[in-house]
Amino acid sequence: MLSAWARRAARALALLGAGLLLVLALGTVLDVLLRYVFARPIRGFVDVAALGGAVALSACMPHVVAIRGHIGVDALGRRLGGAAQRLLERLGALATALFFALMAWQYARFTLELWHNGETTSVLRWPVWPWWAAVTGFVALTAMVGVTTWRQPPPAALVDGVGG
Numbered sequence: 001m002l003s004a005w006a007r008r009a010a011r012a013l014a015l016l017g018a019g020l021l022l023v024l025a026l027g028t029v030l031d032v033l034l035r036y037v038f039a040r041p042i043r044g045f046v047d048v049a050a051l052g053g054a055v056a057l058s059a060c061m062p063h064v065v066a067i068r069g070h071i072g073v074d075a076l077g078r079r080l081g082g083a084a085q086r087l088l089e090r091l092g093a094l095a096t097a098l099f100f101a102l103m104a105w106q107y108a109r110f111t112l113e114l115w116h117n118g119e120t121t122s123v124l125r126w127p128v129w130p131w132w133a134a135v136t137g138f139v140a141l142t143a144m145v146g147v148t149t150w151r152q153p154p155p156a157a158l159v160d161g162v163g164g
Contacts, residue, residue, distance in 0.1 A: 003148035010062035010145050013138065017059030024052050047121035051131040058138035062145045065096060097146025104140035111136050 027045060035041040063069075080088075115129035 006062070006141070006145045006148050007066045009141065010066040013059040013141070014063035017056040020052060020056035020059070024049050024056065044121070044124035047124045047126065051121070051128060055131055055134045055138070058135040058142075061100070061138060061142040065100070065142050066145045066149060068093070068149065093146060093149050097143055097149075100139055100143035100146055104136060104143050107132065107136040107139050 027042065028049060031042045031045045031049075111129050111132040114132055115127075119128045120126055121128060
């Protein structure tokens, strides 16, 4: 089933994304130390950090949507009762899926433009389109995960108002 596969993939990607963020943070510390102690920064680290950060953060998005870890306002749903709250949760999940689908479409257009123009990083001269292709894929996966969650009832913790 797509839902189970998408959730497993989302969790694995989030772990990889968090690991990449940790590596980038350690690299930043090392770059700063080398820059100020030895006046020798890591050549091209700025290129890698900028693109790697985008990839790492986008890799975490599917998991956030899968667990409905994004911010939600449920004051209206609480006032209207359980059925209305569930409906509003589903509409919110559907809106989230549509939003990420539109984002994926725009990222795809952007990535194709980068590829067509032969854009490269400023220091290392690496092509940037593969990095943005990864971001596009992760955002598209986020939309797919959103589609699988909108049809399911929200977790009990969200309905009960405990959090999520």
